[in-house]
Amino acid sequence: MRALKRGHKVVALAAAGMLLATGCGGDDDNNAGSDAQGNLTGPITEGGTVSVHGCKPERPLLPADTAEVCGGDVLDNVTAKLVRYHPETGDLENDLAESIETKDSKTFTVKLLKGVKFHDGTEVDADSFIDAWNFAAYAKNAQQNASFFSQIQGFEDVNPEDPDGDGPKDPPDPKTDKLSGLKKVNDTTFTITLTRRNSTFPIRLGYTAFSPLPESFFKDKGKSFGKKPIGAGPFKLTSFNPDREIVLEKDPNYDRARKPHIDKVIYRIYTSEDAAYADVQANQLDITNIIPTSKQLDRLYARDLGGRFATRAEGVFQSITFPPTKTDPSYSNPKLRQAISMAIDREQVIKLAFPEREPATGWVSPVVNGYKAGACGEYCTYNPERAKQLFEEAGGYNGTMTLAYNGGGNHEVWTEAVCNSIRSVLGVECIAKGSVDFASFRSAIEAKEQKGMFRTGWQMDYPSIENFLEPIYKTNASSNDGNYSNKEFDKLLNDAAAAASEEEGYALYQQAEALLAEDMPAIPLWYGAAIHGHSNKVTNVKVTVFGTYDFSSVTVIK
Known part of the structure; x- marks a missing residue:
């Protein structure tokens, strides 16, 4: 029996952990140093707010309908999935799953952690996953990420193939709105049956589209959720103004691995990378993941930021x-x-x-x-x-x-x-x-x-x-x-x-x-x-193999 247990390593990303250039000095680093990967490090403190260079999401924040980083980065901090990826190596770790087991790499039995709750206080159970994945796959819901569920048995019945692509013929109506490959065993156990064996299928289960959804989502098919998503991740969304800022606050009830130290993350929406960079340089913005081209020439950012950067x-x-x-x-x-x-x-x-x-x-x-x-x-x-x-x-x-x-x-x-x-x-x-x-x-x-x-x-x-x-x-x-x-x-x-x-x-x-x-x-x-710049107000800023921020490590200097 092949089983996916906590911390099981599925993919080794040899090159991913290599830092190309790092900054660990400067006058404003509060005696910061750097770890083995070159990330800026310092004392661990609790609390505080971190501001981040953000961008306007393309669509409402629905996990199965978000296929770009502006919305995806936000959702990945609000939602939780069966598995997560180690921020530095990309190795697979269980999150909401207690275990994922298979005898044949075609049918997988998922056992969930007991007692985990969404931000609205409702339980995360087998139905939370089954209902969410059925909604995502069903053609009439027109979710961008529907094809991620195509390997699950019954996908062709909920999402029939368009006979001529975008041609004049319409695709046939779905035969059903439920994937036959998803079966509930009990409140904390369900099975996933694929159309054919796939030994690496669990790797994809940490992607945003596979997030569970609370019952409240289905009352209006996500219209309210899209403006204020409800997940089971370390942060909950408290303010959504896509033209100005998106605010996340730490869920005080979150008690699983990688619990964040900071209390709040504010994504400030910029349409100019120069403006965001200038704010980081002036310590008015804490983190940016975009360095203007003019500052990359001759690595001028290294001089400007005085060590407050990392490249990987x-x-x-x-x-x-x-x-x-x-x-x-x-x-x-x-x-x-x-x-x-x-x-x-x-x-x-x-x-x-x-x-x-x-x-x-x-x-x-x-x-x-x-x-x-x-x-x-x-x-x-x-x-x-x-x-x-x-x-x-x-x-x-x-x-x-x-x-x-x-x-x-x-x-x-x-x-x-x-x-x-x-x-x-x-x-x-x-x-x-x-x-x-x-x-x-x-x-x-x-x-x-x-x-x-x-x-x-x-x-x-x-x-x-x-x-x-x-x-x-x-x-x-x-x-x-x-x-x-x-x-x-x-x-x-x-x-x-x-x-x-x-x-x-x-x-x-x-x-x-x-x-x-x-x-x-x-x-x-x-x-x-990626080159990432930081203000002198934060430390322990680590960049993941995905090029995103590991907010479980970031701390505010006090």
Whole structure:
């Protein structure tokens, strides 16, 4: 019997724990030092408020309908899941689950901790999970993350496949609103049966979409919840003004592992990275995860912040995605997409905009097992002559290429540099176009109305090679912004998930990734290496392998 017990290590993230650069000195660090990973450390104190650079969530805060970091970072501190990920290594640990056991990697028996309550005082039980997952998977609820439940038996009955994608035919009505693969045993036990075996299935159960929901959620199908989500995590949301700030307060009844020391977290919504950085420099904002491009050159941030920073590898991938062919057919030729990729001088763009980052050679982050260097082959290598050849074979491009990006996210410099590189090599006009903020930028993409190329990024939901492929490129997947579809790719993903061993699974995932090089639905740019700045009011600031903050460690200097 294979079992997942507390602290069981599922995925080793060798590269994830490596710190690329750290700050541990300066005049204002209150005698702070650094730990083995280089994180800023100091005395442990209790209480206090921490302000954080935030951004406007794209949608109401529903766990199964949030697929971006602005809302996801908030929800991950409010909700709890069956499992969680160790903040420094990404190792899997049980949270709401007492155990997750399986004999065949197809049916899993979940036993919950007893006595855990939501922030509204109601019990977290088996129904909390079963009802939440049924709601998420049911097609008529139109949840963005529905496809994360596709491996559970009965998904095709609650979420039938659209026969022609976004074509004129409507998908058939669901046969039921309940997943047949979810069965309640008693109040603290339920089973999950998959359509086929998947030994790594528990890894995904720490993702936001798998959060349990209280009974109150279903009274209005989450309309009230979206403005004030109720979870079982370490913090509860007390104020939600998405244009200004989002306030979280420590749940005084939270008594599980990683209990926070601070009392309150305030996400201040910024549309300018320069303004947020200036506030951190002036000690008016405690933490920012975005350092302006102008401050990354020659590592000027190190001088400005006097040691109040940390940089580490993270499970983040940056790319340029091509529009759905139905929305904009001008980029439909794979040779054109490959030519554009080869026309981008990644080394030069990184030198101008993000000195700490590494050029991507594929679609999977190096921090997860299964990563294969060079998966993109020649198409991610700057080669002007080959790019011109492919461009001519594709028939060129009529008109002006556009590259859309969201304002307030430090994207102006690199998008201009990318367009300059494309223009220089291919002789076609390219214009970088910014939107007001992240929410408005994503709304056009979600509506499949965004023409031209657009910036995309991926912060891993769970530490697995599968997470960099299935949610983004599988047919009808939750974050498939370009509507990419390849039946052979889909089959390889399914076969990989059901593989008899991890090694066999990795090989199949790598074969699927190789198909992306042939089709080039998105251009890999670089892998994440986050730089985080801190005020002189906080210490013990640790950055997780996901590039987020570990608020269980942060303390306020008193």
